[in-house]
Amino acid sequence: xxxxxxxxxxxxxxxxxxxxxxxxxxxxxxxxxxxxxxxxxxxxxxxxxxxxxxxxxxxxxxxxxxxxxxxxxxxxxxxxxxxxxxxxxxxxxxxxxxxxxxxxxxxxxxxxxxxxxxxxxxxxxxxxxxxxxxxxxxxxxxxxxxxxxxxxxxxxxxxxxxxxxxxxxxxxxxxxxxxxxxxxxxxxxxxxxxxxxxxxxxxxxxxxxxxxxxxxxxxxxxxxxxxxxxxxxxxxxxxxxxxxxxxxxxxxxxxxxxxxxxxxxxxxxxxxxxxxxxxxxxxxxxxxxxxxxxxxxxxxxxxxxxxxxxxxxxxxxxx
Amino acid sequence: xxxxxxxxxxxxxxxxxxxxxxxxxxxxxxxxxxxxxxxxxxxxxxxxxxxxxxxxxxxxxxxxxxxxxxxxxxxxxxxxxxxxxxxxxxxxxxxxxxxxxxxxxxxxxxxxxxxxxxxxxxxxxxxxxxxxxxxxxxxxxxxxxxxxxxxxxxxxxxxxxxxxxxxxxxxxxxxxxxxxxxxxxxxxxxxxxxxxxxxxxxxxxxxxxxxxxxxxxxxxxxxxxxxxxxxxxxxxxxxxxxxxxxxxxxxxxxxxxxxxxxxxxxxxxxxxxxxxxxxxxxxxxxxxxxxxxxxxxxxxxxxxxxxxxxxxxxxxxxxxxxxxxxxxxxxxxxxxxxxxxxxxxxxxxxxxxxxxxxxxxxxxxxxxxxxxxxxxxxxxxxxxxxxxxxxxxxxxxxxxxxxxxxxxxxxxxxxxxxxxxxxxxxxx
Numbered sequence: 001x002x003x004x005x006x007x008x009x010x011x012x013x014x015x016x017x018x019x020x021x022x023x024x025x026x027x028x029x030x031x032x033x034x035x036x037x038x039x040x041x042x043x044x045x046x047x048x049x050x051x052x053x054x055x056x057x058x059x060x061x062x063x064x065x066x067x068x069x070x071x072x073x074x075x076x077x078x079x080x081x082x083x084x085x086x087x088x089x090x091x092x093x094x095x096x097x098x099x100x101x102x103x104x105x106x107x108x109x110x111x112x113x114x115x116x117x118x119x120x121x122x123x124x125x126x127x128x129x130x131x132x133x134x135x136x137x138x139x140x141x142x143x144x145x146x147x148x149x150x151x152x153x154x155x156x157x158x159x160x161x162x163x164x165x166x167x168x169x170x171x172x173x174x175x176x177x178x179x180x181x182x183x184x185x186x187x188x189x190x191x192x193x194x195x196x197x198x199x200x201x202x203x204x205x206x207x208x209x210x211x212x213x214x215x216x217x218x219x220x221x222x223x224x225x226x227x228x229x230x231x232x233x234x235x236x237x238x239x240x241x242x243x244x245x246x247x248x249x250x251x252x253x254x255x256x257x258x259x260x261x262x263x264x265x266x267x268x269x270x271x272x273x274x275x276x277x278x279x280x281x282x283x284x285x286x287x288x289x290x291x292x293x294x295x296x297x298x299x300x301x302x303x304x305x306x307x308x309x310x311x312x313x314x315x316x317x318x319x
Numbered sequence: 320x321x322x323x324x325x326x327x328x329x330x331x332x333x334x335x336x337x338x339x340x341x342x343x344x345x346x347x348x349x350x351x352x353x354x355x356x357x358x359x360x361x362x363x364x365x366x367x368x369x370x371x372x373x374x375x376x377x378x379x380x381x382x383x384x385x386x387x388x389x390x391x392x393x394x395x396x397x398x399x400x401x402x403x404x405x406x407x408x409x410x411x412x413x414x415x416x417x418x419x420x421x422x423x424x425x426x427x428x429x430x431x432x433x434x435x436x437x438x439x440x441x442x443x444x445x446x447x448x449x450x451x452x453x454x455x456x457x458x459x460x461x462x463x464x465x466x467x468x469x470x471x472x473x474x475x476x477x478x479x480x481x482x483x484x485x486x487x488x489x490x491x492x493x494x495x496x497x498x499x500x501x502x503x504x505x506x507x508x509x510x511x512x513x514x515x516x517x518x519x520x521x522x523x524x525x526x527x528x529x530x531x532x533x534x535x536x537x538x539x540x541x542x543x544x545x546x547x548x549x550x551x552x553x554x555x556x557x558x559x560x561x562x563x564x565x566x567x568x569x570x571x572x573x574x575x576x577x578x579x580x581x582x583x584x585x586x587x588x589x590x591x592x593x594x595x596x597x598x599x600x601x602x603x604x605x606x607x608x609x610x611x612x613x614x615x616x617x618x619x620x621x622x623x624x625x626x627x628x629x630x631x632x633x634x635x636x637x638x639x640x641x642x643x644x645x646x647x648x649x650x651x652x653x654x655x656x657x658x659x660x661x662x663x664x665x666x667x668x669x670x671x672x673x674x675x676x677x678x679x680x681x682x683x684x685x686x687x688x689x690x691x692x693x694x695x696x697x698x699x700x701x702x703x704x705x706x707x708x709x710x711x712x713x714x715x716x717x718x719x720x721x722x723x724x725x726x727x728x729x730x731x732x733x734x735x736x737x738x739x740x741x742x743x744x745x746x747x
Contacts, residue, residue, distance in 0.1 A: 004594050019523065098639055118641035119525040120595030127594075128639075145643070146525030185525060209522040210530070 004126055007135070014126040014139040015312055017148040018189040026193060030158050032311035037304065039076060049314045050079035053110040057083045058100070059142070060116040065278060066142050066152075069302070070113045073309035077317075079111075097121065098128050105129070111138045111316060119145030119182075138316040146180050151312055152277055153186030155305040157194065159297055160232055162304065163273050167194040173227055173268075174200070174217075175258055176236030176285055177207040183277045184236055185215070192216045202226035203258060206247045223258050230268040235260050235276045235285050243284065251284045261287045265295065273297045324366050324741060325349045327359070331371025331702060335378060336675030337682075337691035346376055348698040351741035355694060367743075371702050374735060377674050378690050379411025379442075379699035381681040383579055384555065385630035385652055387444070389432065391420025396632035396719040398432075401652065402441040404718035406745040408653035409701035409734040410628075411442050412682075412689050417449040418476035424449035424460045426468035433469045441744050443699075445471045445685055447501060450489050456480035459489055462498050471685055472553065474501035477602055479537070481507045487544050494550035499684075503555040504541055504562065505603065509533035514643045516606040520589040526643065529604050531559040538565045545574050553684055554578035557623060558603035560613030567622045577684055578622075580614050581629035582651060582658045587611070587724055597638045597645035598724040601629075618676060619668050625680040626662075628655040632720020650720040654711065656703060657730035664731070670705075698741035707733040 005014040005021070012025055039045055055074040057067050067083065074081045086100065101112070114122045122141040129137050143149040157167075164170055172191055178184045178201050191199050192215075201212055202220045213219060220226030227233060243251045260274065274286075274296045282288045291298060326348040333356065334341050340356065347355040347363060354360055385405065388396040405413055415432075417423035423432070429446045436444035448470030452458040455478070462473055473493060480486040493500045513529030515521040521528040538554070542565070545552050557563060557578050566578050583601055588611045592599045599605055617623040631648025638645050655677060663673035682690025689699050710729050713721040737745040 096636065096640065116641065118643045120643070121641040123595050124597075124639070124641055144525075145641075146527075148525070182525060185523070210517045210528065211519040211522040214519040214522060 004123055012315055013135065014122070015150050015316065016122050016126060016139065016141045018150045018153045018186045018193065019148070021193065023193050026154070026157065026190060029154055029308065029311045029315060030161060032315060033158055033304070033307040036307035036310040040303065040306065045076050046078055047076065048078045049319050050074065050077035050317050053079045053317060054108060055079045055081050055111045055113060055313065056104050056109045057081065057113045058086065058104070058115070059084065060086045060121070061143070063115055063143070066115065069305050070142060070309055073306050074313055076306070077310055077313055079313070097124065101125050101128065105134060105137055109137060111140065111313065113140045113142045114144070115142040116144050119147035140312060140316065143182055145182065146185070147182055148186045149182040150186050151305070151309050152183050153190045154312065155301060155308040156187045156234065156275060156277070157190045158304045158308050159275060159301050162300070163297060164231055167191065167196045170196050170231045171198040171229055172196055172200070172232040172234065173202055173230045174234045174236065175202040175223065175260065177238050177242060178203055178212060178236065179207045179209050180239065180242065181236050187234060188215050188217055200226050200230070204248070223264060224267055227264055227267050231272055233260065233265070233268055233272055233274050235274065237277060237279065238281055238285050255284055259283070259285055259287060260290050262289055262293070265290055275301055278302065325364065326367050326369065326738070326741060326743070327365035328369045328371050328376055328700070328702065331374045331376035333376045333692065334671050334674055335692040336671045337679040338693055340692065341671050346692065346700070348738070348741045351698055353692050353694055353696045353698050356692065369702065369736060373704065374702050375670070375705050376700060376702050378678040378692055379701045379737060379739065380409045380655060380677045381685060381687070381690050382410045382413040382628050382630065382652065382655055382677070383625065383681050383684065384581070384627040385410070385413040385415055386418070386632065386648070387415050388632055389419065389435065390428065395634050398435050398439060400717065400719040401630070401632065402436065402439050404650070404652040404716065405442040406737040406739065407717045407734060407747065409656050409703060409737050410652055411699035411701065411737060411739045412445060412685065412687060413442055414445040414447050414471060414685060416447050416476040417474060418454060418478070422449045422454045423447070423470070424452050424454070426461070426464045429465060429468040429470055442739060443689070445687070447472050447474045449473065450475050450500065451480065451485065454478040456482060456485055459492055462493060463496060466498060472499040472501045474555070477503060479505050479507040483540060486540070487548070490544050490548040490550045490552070494548045499551050499553060501553040501555055502541060503603070504534050504537035506533045506536045509536065514600065514604065515592065516589045516604045518589055518607050520592055524592065524595065531561055531606065531610070534559045534562045534603070535565060538562055542569050542574060542576070545576060549575065551575040556581050556584070556603055556629060557614065557617070558584055558606050558610060560610045563613045563617040563622055567617070570622065577624045579625045579627050580618055580623050582626050582655055583629065583649060583724065584611065585615055585618065585626065585662045586658060591724060592642070595642040596724070597640065597642050598649065598722055598726065600642055600645040600647050601649060602647040615662060615666055618662070619666055619672070624684065625676045626655070626659055627681070628652050630718070632718050633722045634720065635722070638722045649723040650716060650718040651723065652718060653716055654723065654725060654730065656701070656734065657732040658725070660705060660732040661730060698738055700738040701734060702736040703732055703734045705732050707731070709733050
């Protein structure tokens with residue numbers, strides 16, 4: 001079975017997951033994003049790379065931040081952006097997901113940026129477009145269920161490379177709810193593909209997938225142990241519905257064990273950076289003093305996110 | 320007319336697992352039953368002679384789980400389409416689970432289904448009644464009435480009884496009257512929301528998972544209740560290596576239990592999900608390669624008594640959706656024979672043994688007189704070419720549900736004729 005996001009020539013035609021993506025393609029996205037960072041600092045923040053193209057933000061799940069950054073990225077590339085918030089379920093209006101897609105293709109969509117609560121929904125759309133011969137239409141996964149969030153993974157990689165330059169001597173810790181996290185899965189695949197020698201996941205057994213080691217990571221349940229000697233610490237967001245119940249007893253107890261405080265951060269390398277995909281729960285997974293501290297690169301992540309998404313859209317458009 | 324028809328099947332390799340028959344010979348059929356094997360009865364003259372040279376002649380297949388989608392889901396399939404599929408697959412008797420809409424929980428529905436099936440005059444249909452009203456797991460159904468209407472056993476289909484107290488009462492009540500109970504072993508809480516086996520694939524793809532313990536915990540509960548009640552329980556769709564080991568131990572201890580596996584689970588595992596292939600959305604979930612190996616070995620050594628198709632016609636609308644939203648199930652009536660043969664060839668299981676898993680063994684559990692070719696047996700016969708290769712495609716399937724993980728694959732073994740009650744009901 002061919003990698004569903006590459007065409008027969010091996011070029012990127014959809015961005016669905018970082019799993020199985022060749023390292024050269026990942027590096028190319030990161031390299032392409034570098035000049036886009038400086039565009040944001042100009043008076044005229046636009047380049048004409050996607051002029052005349054229509055990018056449809058197809059959000060079946062609520063999101064403000066990701067949708068906004070994709071919108072900004074597409075607009076800075078001079079594309080026409082259409083936002084569709086379809087809400088909780090594709091079936092709520094009785095129209096199937098693929099019917100929706102077919103209708104939008106009939107409106108001459110060039111690109112779909114898709115977020116969906118079900119793992120694999122963007123794969124389904126991409127496979128449908130390919131099967132029906134509409135290979136000029138590209139799909140970007142903006143987060144599918146627990147599966148993947150490849151542009152977040154890429155912006156995390158961009159941020160790490162920006163501060164640490166080389167992946168091949170890093171120790172990276174990802175802390176928190178890995179079980180439900182598409183961010184964690186994408187970052188793990190990106191890091192291992194780029195040769196990061198040690199990726200650790202840290203969390204209680206209730207929040208780690210059963211076979212997480214098979215992703216190529218080391219598992220720690222004791223955060224103090226797991227964070228020792230790390231160059232990069234990525235804190236994951238804890239969804240509010242998981243803060244109390246059978247997965248965790250309380251936010252207080254979670255913070256005690258897995259919240260990032262200055263005291264725990266002191267166990268990492270002295271130049272370690274702290275990342276978070278946002279939105280943060282201060283006092284639940286991260287202490288405000290750390291979130292706003294000098295090691296935090298959480299706001300640069302957001303800035304880089306736009307540049308990385310510009311790079312992805314521009315590469316998919318054939319630039 | 321049909322009843323008095325005399326048919327002679329010549330030159331075929333007759334395999335009748337129940338009677339240890341495996342030789343090239345002739346089979347004589349009159350008045351809907353087998354009248355002789357080998358030598359013609361005196362004064363014999365056939366109305367029709369079937370040449371089975373190069374073919375295998377065996378009892379018609381008996382499938383213990385085939386959803387016909389009536390009543391309630393006629394848009395997915397109809398009795399007509401699925402009965403055609405059955406005989407095209409060499410299946411002459413089938414049991415249908417009670418998860419129709421409404422469920423088979425009252426005699427009128429069962430009688431209607433039996434009547435509809437009889438009027439089509441193709442395969443024999445054996446309805447399995449609901450164990451509890453509406454399959455809700457709260458109140459017992461009128462099992463006596465349902466049995467009189469034609470139910471051969473009682474089951475919950477995929478709806479687990481979560482209240483162990485109700486399960487105990489259902490088993491006690493069934494044991495009182497000698498009714499058989501068919502159960503799929505699954506802990507409802509551990510399975511809740513899950514769509515894939517809890518392993519590396521679900522971890523990678525971010526799919527909500529069902530651990531193997533969902534099966535083993537339920538098996539342990541069922542075995543404890545079988546010990547207490549003495550009811551005969553048939554376990555449906557075993558899926559884990561641990562489950563196979565538990566059944567083996569239970570049988571060694573003399574518990575009155577039997578079990579089956581779905582034919583898909585002999586050949587597929589969670590890796591086959593690939594990039595979210597909704598064709599592989601099945602119940603129970605496809606598990607690991609280790610589980611698959613244990614299921615294959617268990618079927619060969621007899622721990623698993625039989626293999627069924629778990630035929631579940633699903634239309635494209637049910638599959639052209641994200642994996643987690645896809646309707647579980649696959650069409651199977653026409654694939655039961657070739658996929659059983661594929662297992663037999665790959666694992667070097669002797670053909671008579673393999674065929675017993677789809678004939679004599681399920682017949683014993685069904686309590687039906689079919690499943691063998693002894694003199695006096697109903698002339699339900701499957702004649703197939705074991706070497707004919709064919710491609711599984713929508714056009715080659717009679718079932719209205721064209722969805723199966725085996726689409727576009729080449730399989731071996733094709734039915735050339737099917738007889739039910741001495742009538743030729745299918746010729747390929």
